[in-house]
Amino acid sequence: xxxxxxxxxxxxxxxxxxxxxxxxxxxxxxxxxxxxxxxxxxxxxxxxxxxxxxxxxxxxxxxxxxxxxxxxxxxxxxxxxxxxxxxxxxxxxxxxxxxxxxxxxxxxxx
Amino acid sequence: xxxxxxxxxxxxxxxxxxxxxxxxxxxxxxxxxxxxxxxxxxxxxxxxxxxxxxxxxxxxxxxxxxxxxxxxxxxxxxxxxxxxxxxxxxxxxxxxxxxxxxxxxxxxxxxxx
Numbered sequence: 001x002x003x004x005x006x007x008x009x010x011x012x013x014x015x016x017x018x019x020x021x022x023x024x025x026x027x028x029x030x031x032x033x034x035x036x037x038x039x040x041x042x043x044x045x046x047x048x049x050x051x052x053x054x055x056x057x058x059x060x061x062x063x064x065x066x067x068x069x070x071x072x073x074x075x076x077x078x079x080x081x082x083x084x085x086x087x088x089x090x091x092x093x094x095x096x097x098x099x100x101x102x103x104x105x106x107x108x109x110x
Numbered sequence: 111x112x113x114x115x116x117x118x119x120x121x122x123x124x125x126x127x128x129x130x131x132x133x134x135x136x137x138x139x140x141x142x143x144x145x146x147x148x149x150x151x152x153x154x155x156x157x158x159x160x161x162x163x164x165x166x167x168x169x170x171x172x173x174x175x176x177x178x179x180x181x182x183x184x185x186x187x188x189x190x191x192x193x194x195x196x197x198x199x200x201x202x203x204x205x206x207x208x209x210x211x212x213x214x215x216x217x218x219x220x221x222x223x
Contacts (some may be wrong), residue, residue, distance in 0.1 A: 034208035038151070045201060045216055046151065048145075051209035089151050093208040097165035099141075099153040 002026065006102035012080045012109055014068060019054050020105045021072040022090030028071035033092040035073035040087045040104075049088075050075060075109075085109040113210040114137060114202050119217030126192050126221075132202030132214055133184040139205040140185045142176060144198035145216075152198075155187065156205060170196075189219070197221040 003025040012018040023040035025063045029035060031045055031053045038046040048057040053073065065079045073092070077084055113184040116132040132140070155176040156165045164176050176190040185202055199218050203210035 037207035038210070040151070045213045046210070048209065048211055048213070050159050051207050051211065055207070074147065087150075091153070091209065097158070097163060098167075099208075100145075101151045101153060104150040 002025070002094065004090065004099060004100045004102040006088075006094065006105045007089060008103065009106045010106070012077070012084075012107065014082060014109055015064075016080050018080060018107070019069070019077065019086055020067065020075045020077075020090075020107070022059060022074070022092070022102050023072040025059070029068065029073045031068060033094070034108065035066065035068075036091045037073075037075045038089045038091070040089065041085075070100045077100075080109050082109050112138065112204050114204070114206075114212060114214035116200065116202050116217040118213045119200065119219045121220045121222060122192055122195055123223050124192060124221055126154060127188070128142075128192065128201075129188045130187040130189065130217055132187075132198055134183045134204070136200060137180050137183060140176075140178065141203045141205045141210055142185075142187050143203055143210060143213075144196075145199045145201070146195070146198040149198075154200070155184070167175070192219075192221045194221050 005023045037050040040046045054066040089104045113135040115133045141156045157176045159213040173191045177186045188203045199216040202214045
């Protein structure tokens, strides 16, 4: 069974830089998986941050960036702000119109 | 900006059925994504703009049916044989560039006897 892996939790200091990753339990993530990233705060709908590996969605600050690092997709926040404290989810396109979410990363800014 | 408004959530007994709707401001490929209480997001189903291509997560295949009425710009999710583990907030989303570009606010489904 294919599982998309994410760090369960992470913390960053205000103004700091952090990289969240999105991997596969078997195999490497490449651009062919069209990784996308979503931010969600409690009680709110998800917000699309990044799609197709590194394209920022409209209105997303440029401190958010996406890439492939090694064998994983990555979301980097450069200059984290208090309002970035949220849950972050990655999604991989598995082909044949099937998508898989990672389990999410809870980011604390303190 | 695409506007999405879900409706149809509610309380249903295990084994029961429910139909969710999502009113959209335009015609796009669409998805349903759900989130159980305190859990992560889970992709549920996809439908192409013309309705000719549909796909489902293994957890709902054979029980849920995605459909659309483009004359009404409305997306549906027919949920049958509901289980307690189907309880979640259900979001509709616009599928674009292999991602979920726009999201509705969600509708809550509770499965309980």
